[in-house]
Amino acid sequence: xxxxxxxxxxxxxxAAVTDASPTWxxxxxxTANNELRLCASGAGTTTTPSASWPSFLRxxxxxxxxxxxxxxxxxxxLKMATYDGTSAHYMQWRINWDALGTFASxxxxxxxxxxxxxxxxxxxxxxxxxxxxxxxxxxxSADTSNTSYIKANAYGRGxxxxxxxxxxxxxxxxxxxxVTTGTAGAVSPPVTPAWLATxxxxxxxxxxxxxxxxxQALFAGFLYIVLSFWTGPGMTGxxxxxxxxxxxxWV
Amino acid sequence: MGLTSFAYLAQGLxxxxxxxxxxxxxxxxxxxxxxxxxxxxxxxWSLDIVGxxxxxxxxxxxxxxxxxxxxxPITEPKTAFQFKRGTMDILSNQRIVQAQVIGRLENRETGxxxxxxxxxxGHDEYSEAGVLLPQKKHLYLDFVTYIHxxxxxxxxxxxxxxxxxxxxxx
Numbered sequence: 088x089x090x091x092x093x094x095x096x097x098x099x100x101x102a103a104v105t106d107a108s109p110t111w112x113x114x115x116x117x118t119a120n121n122e123l124r125l126c127a128s129g130a131g132t133t134t135t136p137s138a139s140w141p142s143f144l145r146x147x148x149x150x151x152x153x154x155x156x157x158x159x160x161x162x163x164x165l166k167m168a169t170y171d172g173t174s175a176h177y178m179q180w181r182i183n184w185d186a187l188g189t190f191a192s193x194x195x196x197x198x199x200x201x202x203x204x205x206x207x208x209x210x211x212x213x214x215x216x217x218x219x220x221x222x223x224x225x226x227x228s229a230d231t232s233n234t235s236y237i238k239a240n241a242y243g244r245g246x247x248x249x250x251x252x253x254x255x256x257x258x259x260x261x262x263x264x265x266v267t268t269g270t271a272g273a274v275s276p277p278v279t280p281a282w283l284a285t286x287x288x289x290x291x292x293x294x295x296x297x298x299x300x301x302x303q304a305l306f307a308g309f310l311y312i313v314l315s316f317w318t319g320p321g322m323t324g325x326x327x328x329x330x331x332x333x334x335x336x337w338v
Numbered sequence: 339m340g341l342t343s344f345a346y347l348a349q350g351l352x353x354x355x356x357x358x359x360x361x362x363x364x365x366x367x368x369x370x371x372x373x374x375x376x377x378x379x380x381x382x383w384s385l386d387i388v389g390x391x392x393x394x395x396x397x398x399x400x401x402x403x404x405x406x407x408x409x410x411p412i413t414e415p416k417t418a419f420q421f422k423r424g425t426m427d428i429l430s431n432q433r434i435v436q437a438q439v440i441g442r443l444e445n446r447e448t449g450x451x452x453x454x455x456x457x458x459x460g461h462d463e464y465s466e467a468g469v470l471l472p473q474k475k476h477l478y479l480d481f482v483t484y485i486h487x488x489x490x491x492x493x494x495x496x497x498x499x500x501x502x503x504x505x506x507x508x
Contacts, residue, residue: 089382096428113431123429180428189384191421191505192488192498202427203459204436206494273499292496301502304384331428334436336421336498338383338506 090337091188099178100157100165102133106259109169109178112157121159125316128153128171136162149230149266149319172315174240174264174286177256179313182245182333186307193275193298194245194310195334198237198289200225202330207291209233212323221329225290227269228321234269234288236322237329238315241296243280245310248300254280256311262286266317275299286315289331342368347404350476352438352456354420355407356387357398364400365392383420383507393418393507401440401454405477408454410442417443419451419485419506423498434458436495443508449485454478461492 099109124131130141131154143152151172158164169176182194199205200222210233213222224236240262243254260282269288276283278299288294302308310333346353346368355366369381387393394415401408412418423437441453460474475492483489485508488498 089380089384090422090424094426094433095431096426182426182428189505190502192501195496195499197496202432204425204494273496292490292494295496297496297499301500301505304505333426333428334423334496335426336423336501338388338421 089188091184093183093185094188094333094335095183096333097181097183098157098167099169099180100167102166102168104168104178106169106176106178111181111183124156124158124164125152126154126156130154131156131164131166133164133166134162135164143318145320145322145324146318147320149317152316152318155316170314172317174260174262174313174315176313177242177259177282177311181312182310184308186305188337189304190302191336191338193301195273195295195297196239196241196289196310196312196332197291197295197334198225198235198239198329198331199291200329204330204332205291207235207293209290209293212321213325215323215325221327223323223325223327224316224329227288227290228319230266230319230321231269231288231317232267234267234294235290236266236317236319237289237331238264238268238286238317239289239296240264240283240286240313241276242282242311243276244278244298244300244302246302246306246308247278249303251303251306253308254311255309256280256282260286260313264315266319269294273297340368343402347402350404350458351435352401352403352458354383354438354440355400355402356392356396356418357400358392358395359397360395366402384505387420388504388507399440399442401438401456403456403477408440408477408479410440410452410454412442414443416508417446419443419501419503419508421498421501421506437491443485446508449487451483451485453481453483453488453491455481455491457491461494463492 155170242256263285396418455478460476463475
């Protein structure tokens with residue numbers, strides 16, 4: 088069959104969620120005032136209006152952005168309790184597809200400065216007043232050795248090419264994760280299955296993650312991913328809104 | 339041109355058609371098909387071309403785009419292919435069709451193929467003189483690549499990579 092009827096991202100969100108006991112909710116960001124917000128450790132609350140969301144001051148040294156919040160209204164949010172920017176988690180996000188579609192090639196995971204998905208300009212930060220897109224994150228700087236400030240890891244294949252096998256993690260991503268982590272071109276998580284030994288920078292068509300196989304046709308599955316957002320003295324501030332995307336083919 | 343076709347093209351989207359040997363009528367993904375399991379449904383590449391075995395009888399594959407039709411003659415059985423590419427924004431759950439590709443496998447051993455691509459959003463391209471063209475380029479013709487490492491047709495996109503031959507019609 089052709090395209091998937093259901094293909095969506097889900098996040099493990101809520102005050103009490105853990106890696107071992109996740110609660111998967113559809114990403115509720117398709118309507119007004121629904122958004123994902125990042126802030127420093129201890130700075131977020133469940134009731135902060137968007138206009139009052141705490142600024143993240145540019146640090147003197149590179150560091151992880153330690154909190155992520157999912158807001159379903161201007162002042163109604165949930166902390167993503169299993170996100171802290173480190174590699175010590177395994178249930179943060181997943182891509183969820185149904186059994187009605189047929190992949191024609193392996194999936195791709197990357198990030199771009201806006202929804203036109205343009206190429207990155209590695210190492211080039213926008214002018215301070217520009218803001219409004221995600222180029223500060225995507226392009227990186229000397230802080231990141233010109234990789235993206237957004238790092239990701241993915242577990243196995245999602246689903247195998249055949250045999251109705253689902254790859255579901257039960258241990259932390261671990262592996263090498265630093266502000267400079269990133270490999271040119273594509274990397275693929277092991278089919279064992281396992282997490283990538285070295286996290287990948289998500290930088291448009293410069294650095295991305297792709298599946299090692301074409302996932303089984305007409306078989307529902309999940310692809311588990313974990314993320315880490317960084318910042319540093321070389322980053323231009325502003326209202327930064329990168330686009331993370333899952334790319335796929337079908338017939 | 340039917341209403342469905344007009345609506346498709348007006349949205350900036352494309353669709354495929356095929357001519358099958360020995361049959362007068364073209365088959366299009368905008369046509370309706372029927373089977374006992376699913377009832378009436380849109381024609382599907384997997385079911386109605388690959389699954390039926392008609393990928394061995396394609397005489398011509400056609401990509402219908404807002405800028406006209408692109409026709410590729412097919413002389414060898416099971417060398418015509420078709421696929422679409424889409425993107426889901428993980429933070430918004432919005433899905434878009436990025437491109438549709440038709441093509442012809444030229445060498446089964448090496449995977450060399452020729453493709454024609456409708457890029458829905460289009461891409462800024464420069465002339466040979468280095469001048470930015472006034473309109474975005476949507477239609478990429480005679481793109482030569484490999485089916486086992488399908489390349490990027492412009493520098494902003496990630497190469498699709500290894501296509502699954504049986505799924506796309508080969």
